[in-house]
Amino acid sequence: MTLDETIDLLSQIALIDDRVVKVDTAEQRAQVTVWAAVLRDVPLQFAGEAVGRHYAESAWPIMPKDIAGRWRDQVRDRLGRSTGTFEPADHPNVDPDDRYGNAYVAALRAQRGAIAGGTTEPVGLRELMPAVGSRLGGGRAVDLVPANSDFRTTKTAMYPPRTQPAGPPERSVHCPACGASPGKPCRTTNRGRQMNGIHPSRRDAYEAAQATDSKGDHS
Numbered sequence: 001m002t003l004d005e006t007i008d009l010l011s012q013i014a015l016i017d018d019r020v021v022k023v024d025t026a027e028q029r030a031q032v033t034v035w036a037a038v039l040r041d042v043p044l045q046f047a048g049e050a051v052g053r054h055y056a057e058s059a060w061p062i063m064p065k066d067i068a069g070r071w072r073d074q075v076r077d078r079l080g081r082s083t084g085t086f087e088p089a090d091h092p093n094v095d096p097d098d099r100y101g102n103a104y105v106a107a108l109r110a111q112r113g114a115i116a117g118g119t120t121e122p123v124g125l126r127e128l129m130p131a132v133g134s135r136l137g138g139g140r141a142v143d144l145v146p147a148n149s150d151f152r153t154t155k156t157a158m159y160p161p162r163t164q165p166a167g168p169p170e171r172s173v174h175c176p177a178c179g180a181s182p183g184k185p186c187r188t189t190n191r192g193r194q195m196n197g198i199h200p201s202r203r204d205a206y207e208a209a210q211a212t213d214s215k216g217d218h219s
């Protein structure tokens with residue numbers, strides 16, 4: 001932030017909190033100098049947002065250290081998320097074999113600076129991982145292993161499948177009379193008791209379904 005931008009920021013702060021900006025001209029000049037020095041690395045836009053966040057959380061008048069602290073936290077967070085991959089080939093004036101050359105160091109420093117300053121998004125490990133199938137999404141690399149027979153035996157022993165009497169085959173369709181779902185027994189419509197048999201209209205529905213199926217098979 002330049003000196004002019006610091007004056008901008010202070011005049012904005014004066015609008016929302018009259019305790020911050022000095023009234024005396026000499027004091028005001030000293031204040032601008034100090035704020036500009038503390039906030040030298042902080043972009044004006046970030047400082048403005050930091051002021052807003054400060055007053056959302058605190059009743060105290062804002063100090064330049066409050067803004068600088070938020071900026072440091074952001075820089076640390078962004079550099080922490082960056083994996084630090086640097087591709088010399090992306091920089092035309094960099095000799096990839098001259099790792100200690102001025103151009104290489106300058107380009108590397110510029111990249112870190114851009115990530116810290118927020119003009120370049122940090123690339124995290126997650127984005128660098130190859131995506132396995134779009135359904136898994138998010139670049140997550142997952143190897144799905146098919147269940148082997150040992151697994152199935154163990155699973156069956158631990159969680160035996162529920163055994164059910166097969167019942168009449170008409171149970172495979174929805175019952176239009178009592179509303180029973182496919183596979184569930186019919187229930188009497190007045191008392192809701194489970195029936196051993198089925199409603200006649202379910203048999204009709206079943207036979208209609210069979211007819212439709214077989215017609216479909218032959219066409």
Ligand SMILES: [Zn+2]
Nearest residue numbers: 175178186199
């Ligand atoms: Zn029924």
